[in-house]
Amino acid sequence: MLNVFRMFGMMGGERVESSSSGALEVDAIIAGGVREKPDVGALASRKERAITVLVWNYHDDDLPGPPADVALTVSGIGARRALVHHYRVDGAHGNSYEVWKQLGSPQTPTPSQYAQMERASQLALLSSPEWRTAPDARMTLRFSLPRQGVSLITVSW
Numbered sequence: 001m002l003n004v005f006r007m008f009g010m011m012g013g014e015r016v017e018s019s020s021s022g023a024l025e026v027d028a029i030i031a032g033g034v035r036e037k038p039d040v041g042a043l044a045s046r047k048e049r050a051i052t053v054l055v056w057n058y059h060d061d062d063l064p065g066p067p068a069d070v071a072l073t074v075s076g077i078g079a080r081r082a083l084v085h086h087y088r089v090d091g092a093h094g095n096s097y098e099v100w101k102q103l104g105s106p107q108t109p110t111p112s113q114y115a116q117m118e119r120a121s122q123l124a125l126l127s128s129p130e131w132r133t134a135p136d137a138r139m140t141l142r143f144s145l146p147r148q149g150v151s152l153i154t155v156s157w
Helices: 002-011 026-032 096-102 111-120
Strands: 014-016 039-047 050-058 068-075 081-089 130-133 138-145 149-156
Touching: 002 050, 002 081, 002 149, 039 068, 050 068, 050 138, 068 149, 081 138, 096 111, 130 138, 138 149
Parallel strands: none
Antiparallel strands: 014 039, 039 050, 050 149, 068 138, 081 130, 081 149
16 A cells, blocks of 8 residues: 555645546545446546546455456657556555465565565556657557556656
8 A cells, every 4th residue: 555655745736637538436436335236437636747647446345356458548748759667566565464465474574575565565667668659649558457456657757
């Protein structure tokens, strides 16, 4: 959870419009939670030379489920080429709790186990940053987002 707050801290600037075909209505979430299908939503912000989008795949039941196939279109890019950073928090990235469980949930971790959990607690890139073309000031990024996963995409120029 701490890394999701780190992601929010990396957004900054001005909030801009975002939409998702997989997002649930707020009234439906308040009335019945997120139990039938997951909420796959997005939040976006813009700085002078960057656009940042937070994308999530959430379900109330922390059980295995299918990943969401995301096609994220970012528009308003101020250059023909832009650098894309993709950060991820899920069961395998930026998640010391999952490592703690894999270690057998030790009540008193050894120094080695503590070091493993500390490394796993860092916000991590899903892949190396890459330069992408932005014809017509837009680009579409496609990725799979695991259930209970959160991605932060930063497009800068």
